[in-house]
Structures are given as C-alpha cells and as structure tokens.
Amino acid sequence: MTLTLPPAPHDETGAGRHLVDAARWPDVARLPPASALRTSIARRIVERAFRRLPLRVRTGGATAPLPHQPQGGAARLPVLTLRDPDAFHRRIGADGLIGFGEAYMAGEWDSDDLVEVLTVLAGHVDELVPGPLRGLRRAWVRRRPPSDLNTVEGARENIHRHYDLSNDLFATFLDPTLTYSSAVFASLPADAGDLPAAQHRKIDRLLDLAGTGPGTSLVEIGTGWGELAIRAALRGARVHTVTLSREQRELALRRIADAGVADRVTVELCDYRRLEGTYDAVVSVEMIEAVGAAYWPAYFGAVRRLLAPGGRAALQAITMPHEQVLNTARTHTWISKYVFPGGLIPSREAIARESAAAGLRVVHDTGYGDHYAETLRLWREEFVRRSAEVTALGFDHAFLRMWELYLAYSEAGFRSGYLDVRQVVLTGGERPGEDAR
Structure with a gap:
C-alpha cells in the first residue's frame, strides 16, 4: 500500500511555492540565486541521470511523460512528476540535494510512489553524477554552519x-x-x-x-x-x-x-x-x-x-x-x-x-x-x-x-x-x- 500526502495547491506554473509561509520557510518560499550556467549544467546532469534510471519522469502536468525511460521494460516503474522543471533545476544548480528537498517542500515535484522513486535514487547514488564531474562536488555543496x-x-x-x-x-x-x-x-x-x-x-x-x-x-x-x-x-x-x-x-x-x-x-x-x-x-x-x-x-x-x-x-x-x-x-x-x-x-x-x-x-x-x-x-x-x-x-x-x-x-x-x-x-x-x- 502506498500512501502519499496530496500535492500542494498549485499556481499557474504547477508548483505551490506561492503558498509557502516565507517567514517560516524562507528558502522554500523563494527561488535561490543561481547562474544560468549552473542551472544548465544541473539540468544536463539530472536529465542524463533520469534517462539511465528505472523510473519514469513526467513534466508539466501528471500526464505528459518525458522520453526518459529505460529500454525493455513493461514493468511498472515509479513516476517522478516535475511540476515546475525550471525551478527544480535551478534549485539543484544552486544547492544540490538541499535544493532537491526544498523543491519537494515547495511542490515543484511529486511522485505517485515517493519511497520507490527515492529508493531508485538511493540505489544508484554513485551513478547520478558522471565520474569526471565528481571532483567538482565541493563547488556544489555547502559546508555545515558552525552553529x-x-x-x-x-x-x-x-x-x-x-x-x-x-x-x-x-x-x-x-x-x-x-x-x-x-x-x-x-x-x-x-x-x-x-x-x-x-x-x-x-x-x-x-x-x-x-x-x-x-x-x-x-x-x-x-x-x-x-x-x-x-x-x-x-x-x-x-x-x-x-x-x-x-x-x-x-x-x-x-x-x-x-x-x-x-x-x-x-x-x-x-x-x-x-x-x-x-x-x-x-x-x-x-x-x-x-x-x-x-x-x-x-x-x-x-x-x-x-x-x-x-x-x-x-x-x-x-x-x-x-x-x-x-x-x-x-x-x-x-x-x-x-x-x-x-x-x-x-x-x-x-x-x-x-x-x-x-x-x-x-x-x-x-x-x-x-x-x-x-x-x-x-x-x-x-x-x-x-x-x-x-x-x-x-x-x-x-x-x-x-x-x-x-x-x-x-x-x-x-x-x-x-x-x-x-x-x-x-x-x-x-x-x-x-x-x-
């Protein structure tokens, strides 16, 4: 049995960010500053990873699939829906996995089976970023605050x-x-x-x-x-x-x-x-x-x-x-x-x-x-x-x-x-x- 919270109420972009309390969740309510280059690189990395993973990715609404599906499989695959792809990639470009989590909190992505999507990602964690780019990890992650x-x-x-x-x-x-x-x-x-x-x-x-x-x-x-x-x-x-x-x-x-x-x-x-x-x-x-x-x-x-x-x-x-x-x-x-x-x-x-x-x-x-x-x-x-x-x-x-x-x-x-x-x-x-x- 799969139980998932209903998605956040959406604005015209498909996300629910405008309804997030900015005083309680400032980094969720607003999009982070991110250069066009970082966002573009993040988009390429994410799309490459999604093409190689046993999951389906949909964009815009819940019925428009992207052609990012692994070959040879009629088996049911978990679905990750991008409600606001631009915001999703911008957050990842700015903050990596912190941005991935904040995008979910903002309703910028959803899933019909959240655990299965996350299990796929966790099981392929070492493959998500191409080998030559892993050395740049420090440029993408933040250090823990002294507090x-x-x-x-x-x-x-x-x-x-x-x-x-x-x-x-x-x-x-x-x-x-x-x-x-x-x-x-x-x-x-x-x-x-x-x-x-x-x-x-x-x-x-x-x-x-x-x-x-x-x-x-x-x-x-x-x-x-x-x-x-x-x-x-x-x-x-x-x-x-x-x-x-x-x-x-x-x-x-x-x-x-x-x-x-x-x-x-x-x-x-x-x-x-x-x-x-x-x-x-x-x-x-x-x-x-x-x-x-x-x-x-x-x-x-x-x-x-x-x-x-x-x-x-x-x-x-x-x-x-x-x-x-x-x-x-x-x-x-x-x-x-x-x-x-x-x-x-x-x-x-x-x-x-x-x-x-x-x-x-x-x-x-x-x-x-x-x-x-x-x-x-x-x-x-x-x-x-x-x-x-x-x-x-x-x-x-x-x-x-x-x-x-x-x-x-x-x-x-x-x-x-x-x-x-x-x-x-x-x-x-x-x-x-x-x-x-």
Missing part, C-alpha cells in the same frame, strides 16, 4: 529543534510505546499491530545484550519517552537516564510514574559528557547519530568512563558506508538543515575505530536494516493518515511535505541498502574469548 556543532550549548539547541517540536506530533505516528527507533519484528512484512511488540523485542534484546537484570545499575544516554527505562526497571534494574529534551523528559516522567517504577528510575536533563559515576550497563539507542564526528571521541570516552569493570555497553546505531561518511561529514545536507541539525550517521568502521581509541572492544555486532525500512513505512503511513491532526497542531503544508519526505527518504535508504541499523556490544576488554559477529 550546528554539538558543543554543550549547541547540542541542546540541536536537540530542541527536532525533539521539542511537540510530543503530540510524535504521538500521531509512533505506536503507544512512543519508541522512536527501529523495531525488530518477528516476521516481515509487518503491519501496524505488530509494532508495539516489535519495539519491546528490540528493547529486550538490547537489555539482554547489556546483561540487565535485578540489581543492575544502568545508565541510558538518550531517554526518548522512557520506554527502555521502564522495561529495564521492570526487570529490577536501577536506571539513570539522561536527555536534553525538556518535552521528552516531562512526558517520560509521567509515563514512568504511571508504570509504577518511579522509585527505580531517575530522568535527568543532562549532557552525556557531564555524567558521573560508573554503571554495570550503558545503553544508548540511536543517539550517536546526533553526536557529530567531532564529538565521537567524547561520546565513546564517556561510555568507557561510565562502564564499571566487567560491564557491557549496548548501542543501537544507524550506519552508512564509510566513504559516504567521509563525503558528508562536513557537508550541509537537506536532512541536517531541516530535520537533524548537527547530526551525522557513522559507519561500522568509524564505530570500531572510535570505540577502540577509547579503550573499548566490539564483542557483538548485528544488523537488521530491513526491519528499519518496515518501521519507517508504518510510521510514514500513519503520519499521512493522520495529517489532518498534524495540521490541527499548527504544522503547515510545507512541514507536512518535509516530514513525509524525511520518513520516505529514510525508508528508501534502508530499502536500498545504503543505510543499515546495528546493535553493537562494547566492553572494556575484560571479557576475552567472546565472538564478534
């Missing part, structure tokens, strides 16, 4: 910009556990009714990997809305969990009290770098992506410092190929601009290197990216179904399209294999002989 650095103050602001949007917003598409990370399903494909049990299965696996049981002292880096802390406390653990999101902390405290474990869980508004003490177990779920490469040594150093002798750290982390980490570490992307400021997805190599430098050893490493693709599909479909509720919370159409693109873009990353998600166990080296898989 995105995850200093102690910067991290607080970056977390606020995503996680403090509204607890009610996240509740529209997450399952009742309010777990905002990949689930582990009993079987695939899954349906929405499977999601709460799949989230508990994921949490329980991490707690098992960390050796959590009665009397375990556990610190969690990144509280979320408290579900992992609750399940750890129900096992008899004593939990100290930290977050930088005030909204998440307030709701987590209520949920922990409602679960009857407030006497065993402390929720602190605290940066992980300022944590003190030692613990039998450290657990951190999809938090390293918000740290930034400059602070990976501080993150793994904190994990090592907090881990008592013989203790175990269980991390869940999204990963991408190491070459892409190197390409994007300093690049300002659409995701870093609009969704996760200051964030960077690590590679397995980066995790292994940075953890080893901190005196930690990887003793377990398993991935299940196909489960994240299913998790994101369920979130996206629920978000689209309840888009009227999101609008009632005060979020406009540009936000709806931004969030749909974010969820679809992420799902496509996992479906194409460009992204993975892994559960990793680290020790301080006190447990020789364990297998690293």
